[in-house]
Amino acid sequence: MSKPEASTPRERYRAQVREEIKEHAWEQIATAGASALSLNAIAKRMGMSGPALYRYFAGRDELITALIRDAYRSLADTFRARAEAGADLRDLAHALREWALADPQRYFLVYGTPVPGYRAPDDTTRIASEIMAVILDACTAGQVPDDPASPLEEHLHAHRDWAGQHPAPPSALRRALTFWTRLHGVLSLELAGQFTGMRFDPVHLYTAEAESVARG
Template structure:
């Protein structure tokens, strides 16, 4: 009798289980010493396997890192996408990102922290990250264009957003000319700028928080995060 579609053989199930355990041990190693110290031989020893036996499941350290990065991005993209479909606005998506990062900081830092020396992610990883940016661009497009401007120079000031040559106008012209990162999303220059500002501010605060740079400074990082989101909405 032919094997039913979608039914894995015992060999395939075993292989899947071993690969899952290898990834679990890899995350433990990353938590202990960082991604740059990841060692397949150390994982094999921890699992009671020989190095050559483990290489039958992941052909190289980079292949394993790619799988971990792909899983991390997939988890974040699915989380952001589900909340966006449920109607979450841009600030709410900011809190979604922060909760995801705090629940598993090592996954967050693997994809948004210090790059692993000598490692280059394949293109399909970039495609998954594009799903996250598309959700942020959709949320950015839902905000009103007449949001009150943040306190700053008046209309007569050369640096005012209403004045020719202002930094905001110049950057929005630049970002419109270099919008490849947004894929085929029909966002306006203002929406592109807003989403990119959101992306950089959110990850700037989160990366500093998760790396411990706020320790001993005496303020609540959650309050700073909230203030950054509010500042973005005042633009």
């Protein structure tokens, strides 16, 4: 998704500096993790004073929020583009893996361990819900509305806030949640290097999980 163009030289300069700050933030996260993010350290790298940098981001949490918004927006746009091209659940699974492997730090910022003391604002949750909506669409495609057939489906049918206003039937809710948890489980272990000493290619495990979920 392209960023809106700033309309004045000052606005363009401000947008450019904010993007540079975010680039340095990603570098810092890759080195020391999001919990160690320091605006003063970024300011020093950029040859700015701390107070000058705070004119662009009011604090650490505002900067983290900007990074999280960018990450969720990137994945939401990736999923939407694939869906518009006719992607099914298998295609979305592989799109998720490609997106995660392209930038593991971005993946871990939104799907890894929460940053201590940070709470994301509601608008980031709304962007994340766009991602789930595409998955629910794929899980619902071709399905006839059904009634809960298991204790889990009954529970999900009664506790479906995570699905937003999507009209997915209980079986599709279960399928979407299974897709999300099983594939993120494999991805998280792979990106953390937990399969390294096991001497197998995790793409085969991921593909098998994706096929299993896609078959329902």
